[in-house]
Amino acid sequence: MAGKPxxxxxxxxxxxxxxxxxxxxxxxxxxxxxxxxxxxxEKLRNDGSLMFQQVPMVEIDGMKLAQSxxxxxxxxxxxxxxxxxxxxxxxxxxYIEGVADLNExxxxxxxxxxxxxxxKITQIKEKTTNRYFTAFxxxxxxxxxxxxxxxxxxxxxxxxxxxxxxxxxxxxSLLANFPLLKALKTRISxxxxxxxxxxxxxxxxxxxxxxxxxxxxxxxxx
Amino acid sequence: MEMxxxxxxxxxxxxxxxxxxxLLEKIFFGKVIHETIILNPASFLxxxxxxxxxxxxxxxxxxxxxxxxAKPKLYYFRGxxxxxxxxxxxxxxxxxxxxxxxxxxERYxxxxxxxxxxFGQVPLVEIDGMMLTQTxAILSYLAAKEGPEGESxxxxxxIDMYADGTLDLMMMIALAAFKPREEKEENIALVVGKAKTxxxxxxxxxxxxxxxxxxxxxxxxxxxxxxxxxxLMVEELSxSVLSDFPLLKAFKTRISxxxxxxxxxxxxxxxxxxxxxxxxEAVKTVLQFSWQRQSxxxxxxxxxxxxxxKTITPSTANAD
Numbered sequence: 058m059a060g061k062p063x064x065x066x067x068x069x070x071x072x073x074x075x076x077x078x079x080x081x082x083x084x085x086x087x088x089x090x091x092x093x094x095x096x097x098x099e100k101l102r103n104d105g106s107l108m109f110q111q112v113p114m115v116e117i118d119g120m121k122l123a124q125s126x127x128x129x130x131x132x133x134x135x136x137x138x139x140x141x142x143x144x145x146x147x148x149x150x151x152y153i154e155g156v157a158d159l160n161e162x163x164x165x166x167x168x169x170x171x172x173x174x175x176x177k178i179t180q181i182k183e184k185t186t187n188r189y190f191t192a193f194x195x196x197x198x199x200x201x202x203x204x205x206x207x208x209x210x211x212x213x214x215x216x217x218x219x220x221x222x223x224x225x226x227x228x229x230s231l232l233a234n235f236p237l238l239k240a241l242k243t244r245i246s247x248x249x250x251x252x253x254x255x256x257x258x259x260x261x262x263x264x265x266x267x268x269x270x271x272x273x274x275x276x277x278x279x
Numbered sequence: 280m281e282m283x284x285x286x287x288x289x290x291x292x293x294x295x296x297x298x299x300x301x302l303l304e305k306i307f308f309g310k311v312i313h314e315t316i317i318l319n320p321a322s323f324l325x326x327x328x329x330x331x332x333x334x335x336x337x338x339x340x341x342x343x344x345x346x347x348x349a350k351p352k353l354y355y356f357r358g359x360x361x362x363x364x365x366x367x368x369x370x371x372x373x374x375x376x377x378x379x380x381x382x383x384x385e386r387y388x389x390x391x392x393x394x395x396x397x398f399g400q401v402p403l404v405e406i407d408g409m410m411l412t413q414t415x416a417i418l419s420y421l422a423a424k425e426g427p428e429g430e431s432x433x434x435x436x437x438i439d440m441y442a443d444g445t446l447d448l449m450m451m452i453a454l455a456a457f458k459p460r461e462e463k464e465e466n467i468a469l470v471v472g473k474a475k476t477x478x479x480x481x482x483x484x485x486x487x488x489x490x491x492x493x494x495x496x497x498x499x500x501x502x503x504x505x506x507x508x509x510x511l512m513v514e515e516l517s518x519s520v521l522s523d524f525p526l527l528k529a530f531k532t533r534i535s536x537x538x539x540x541x542x543x544x545x546x547x548x549x550x551x552x553x554x555x556x557x558x559x560e561a562v563k564t565v566l567q568f569s570w571q572r573q574s575x576x577x578x579x580x581x582x583x584x585x586x587x588x589k590t591i592t593p594s595t596a597n598a599d
Contacts, residue, residue: 109444109477120436126415127439134435143423147409150416155398192397 062087062117070262072125073113075216079129081254082215083136095276133212140207148206149213156216159189163223167265185224190235197237218245226264352377354403358558359551360453361414362402364505370543371504372425387565422501437495441502445509448478452512456554467516474513479524482506486526507534515553
């Protein structure tokens with residue numbers, strides 16, 4: 058039986074953070090190997106460990122998985138966080154793709170040129186309230202249940218709540234008019250595995266600071 | 280396990296029993312009715328409407344035209360964009376489908392107002408009583424439903440991984456159509472370069488290592504369809520791109536000869552041509568430029584960090 062999953066990435070949120078959240082929520086212990094220099098990245102590439110020469114890469118169950126979406130899908134399916142049939146999975150997929158789109162916008166903010174940053178932030182806030190939060194509030198309202206799909210905890214709940222924390226970091230007032238989303242956030246945060254992950258000392262990563270951006274610049278050379 | 284197909288189009292975010300179901304169970308009976316309610320609990324809350332839905336299910340009232348249609352219906356622009364992989368998958372699986380082409384802003388706004396676009400975006404596919412958006416959600420659902428598929432989670436994962444890679448490449452091409460004309464040469468070179476250095480070598484190696492006819496599990500899957508689609512798209516940009524990839528060339532011929540795919544590749548099929556100025560104009564008109572900004576970000580984000588980094592070779596690494 059293979060050991061713990063091993064995550065290869067920068068010591069930062071980036072595209073690995075959703076994977077960390079999902080593993081943590083599923084109660085799966087994992088190891089991390091941080092890429093700190095461009096030599097670390099080069100070694101992984103030369104070893105043939107990175108299918109498309111990119112990270113995230115996760116070693117799990119004898120595989121070296123790349124593509125964050127594929128990794129998340131595997132983990133979700135393995136730990137029963139992906140709905141009970143293909144129709145539930147389709148709904149979950151639809152929701153998490155929306156989450157991923159908004160998450161992407163927020164994730165890329167640090168890379169935005171300074172003169173465009175304010176406009177970008179405004180755009181993100183507008184999209185958050187008018188498009189994404191509205192859509193998800195409606196979903197919860199439509200069935201009135203504790204979880205987004207199938208009345209059961211799934212990756213959709215975990216990934217959405219992860220996003221809610223990022224939005225809160227951007228602007229805590231954005232969640233104000235979405236009571237059902239607020240309640241979902243509280244409820245999921247109290248799931249024991251998630252609660253543990255939210256505490257200091259867990260493998261959850263902080264927001265990207267200047268230092269982390271500099272490190273990334275050195276590794277990726279941009 | 281598949282849920283029974285509902286003949287009644289339903290909201291996309293309903294799939295669970297409302298808590299007041301037991302009351303209705305006493306009044307009506309039958310699996311069909313439960314599933315009708317399950318699939319549309321919002322109308323269940325308005326009892327008269329729920330009752331008329333049940334009557335419709337039981338055939339007492341003629342359903343609206345098109346309600347009983349089993350064919351999936353695709354809503355998108357008349358062009359490839361993000362819908363093309365979905366068309367390929369349906370065609371390869373031998374599933375007939377209908378298409379509605381978005382040509383006006385009004386039509387798009389109506390779809391939004393009717394609540395069919397969860398995030399206000401297309402592609403939209405009406406299938407099995409659901410209004411599904413998000414390309415990968417749709418592709419995953421179709422692949423799982425229509426088979427061809429791997430047999431285990433591990434195989435499915437490989438399929439996902441390969442498909443994601445080819446999708447990245449295809450989206451680069453799709454987006455290039457919206458860039459300024461002056462950048463066209465540069466973009467083509469970039470995409471062809473990426474195909475030749477990052478994507479094609481990977482798949483050539485996979486085929487070489489197992490020596491089988493298909494990418495995963497010695498069985499035709501979604502990954503094969505998408506790779507063929509990607510290969511053909513890059514060949515449109517550079518006819519000789521496969522010259523260094525003999526196994527991919529053979530793969531291309533082999534998959535193209537699968538009867539359903541062969542049919543799709545012939546003139547007159549629902550396969551769409553490469554994006555031209557008409558397509559770009561139609562998209563800009565309907566979406567009023569908002570998609571350009573968002574999808575640009577999406578594409579840029581997928582490869583941003585890695586685009587900007589130089590290829591790391593021993594010499595550049597030592598130059599730190």
